[in-house]
Amino acid sequence: MSSPSFDSGRELDAQDIVTLTDAMGRSLDCYVENEITQDGTEYYFLMPVDQPVVILAWDEDEAEESDLPETELVExxxxxxEIFPDAKAVLAEHDLILQDTAHVMTVRGELPPLEEDKILSLEIEDDNFEDEDLEAEELQELARFYHLDQLYSIYTPLEPIPIFVKVTEDEEMEILEPGDPMIQSLVDTLLLQDADAD
Known part of the structure; x- marks a missing residue:
């Protein structure tokens, strides 16, 4: 993944917004939640301004035979x-605007009320931590659609998706990939800061 660029023209605070831009020219606006300097390197803890979404593909044949059908994250x-126009159209019916943003797709608009039968608990497998238990992430279904006889669902995480980035020597922001040991170090630092503040 290429290093996203950002506008660093002024000092950042908790409610400033930076724009990540990928190699394809797509952008993602993020709130700056926190800034950490560690070993002489600056890191930022970001939250997307708009709601992140993921798209899952379902195995309908197995769905008829199992209470827990196979599903796969479309990456x-x-x-x-190919499926973006269909996904955008079905979300527009719910007054949501699907955006092909950098790093993660997002939606803009008011999310529907949370319904118990629209929540999916998805186990996320991390190749970097094979010996650890899988963590279940809860997702809210926003819509379903078909494309070429394949069933897809659009979900948004119930918990916010944080993005950790490192500021490079070229004043660019480099996103830390999931599983990067530095992420846990930064989380520990944030927890210590919160504890000291209390």
Whole structure:
């Protein structure tokens, strides 16, 4: 993944917004929640301004035979580009605007009320931590649609998705990938800061 760029023209505080931009020219506006300097390097803890979403593909044949059907997170850029118009159209019916933003797709608009039967608990597997228990992430279903006889669902995480970035020597922001040991170090630092503040 290429290093996103950002506008660092002024001092940041908790409610400033930075814009990450990827190699394809897509952008993602994020609130700056916190700034950490560690070993001489600046890191930022960001939250997307708009609501992140993911798209899952379902195995309908297995769904008929199992209470827990197989589902797969759609990550292939070509597949996402192909189904994007259908996903955007179905969300527009719910007054939500799907955005092909950098790093993660987002929606703009008022989310529907939370319903118990629209919540999916998805276990996220991390190749960097094979020996650890899988953590379940709860997602809220926003819409379903078909594309070429394949069933897809659009979900948004119930918990906010944080983005940790490192400021490089070229004044660019480099996103830390999930599983990067530095993320846990930064989380520990934030927890200590919160404890000291109390």
């Amino acid at each position: 292939d850029p070509e597949e996402l580009a």
